Amino acid sequence: xxxxxxxxxxxxxxxxxxxxxxxxxxxxxxxxxxxxxxxxxxxxxxxxxxxxxxxxxxxxxxxxxxxxxxxxxxxxxxxxxxxxxxxxxxxxxxxxxxxxxxxxxxxxxxxxxxxxxxxxxxxxxxxxxxxxxxxxxxxxxxxxxxxxxx
Numbered sequence: 001x002x003x004x005x006x007x008x009x010x011x012x013x014x015x016x017x018x019x020x021x022x023x024x025x026x027x028x029x030x031x032x033x034x035x036x037x038x039x040x041x042x043x044x045x046x047x048x049x050x051x052x053x054x055x056x057x058x059x060x061x062x063x064x065x066x067x068x069x070x071x072x073x074x075x076x077x078x079x080x081x082x083x084x085x086x087x088x089x090x091x092x093x094x095x096x097x098x099x100x101x102x103x104x105x106x107x108x109x110x111x112x113x114x115x116x117x118x119x120x121x122x123x124x125x126x127x128x129x130x131x132x133x134x135x136x137x138x139x140x141x142x143x144x145x146x147x148x149x150x
Contacts (some may be wrong), residue, residue: 024091029089038081045074 017028049070056062089095094103108118 028088028091031084031091034084035081035088038077038084042074042077043080045070045077049074 040043049067052063052066052070079133089103092103093106095106095113095118096102097104097116099120100114102111102113105120106113110116111118
């Protein structure tokens with residue numbers, strides 16, 4: 001009976017893993033659709049910005065507020081785009097090269113595109129989280145120079 005139970009348990013584990021992977025694929029697909037939509041929105045704002053600047057130059061006027069508004073809107077959409085791309089990378093179990101931005105497997109030591117050394121994940125995450133205890137100020141020490149008389 002133990003062998004049959006272990007087969008059923010293994011089959012259940014495989015089915016659970018397949019379900020999770022299928023769920024990840026669906027989630028990645030949804031996120032990619034969001035990326036396409038955001039990129040389209042960004043392109044529309046770029047076109048609007050270009051048209052505004054063109055019309056302002058032709059009219060000999062400048063409305064910095066309109067331009068700054070478009071730039072802020074683009075920056076906000078790019079921020080959302082970065083968050084979505086980070087989620088996609090997490091679901092795909094990859095990270096980005098600090099040098100060229102290529103997708104790199106989590107276990108990779110070097111980027112396959114540019115050859116950049118990839119920092120190991122624990123080091124990269126631990127560094128910003130560690131906070132050194134503030135040191136107490138030390139009184140200035142007099143420098144000793146044995147060859148010079150005071």
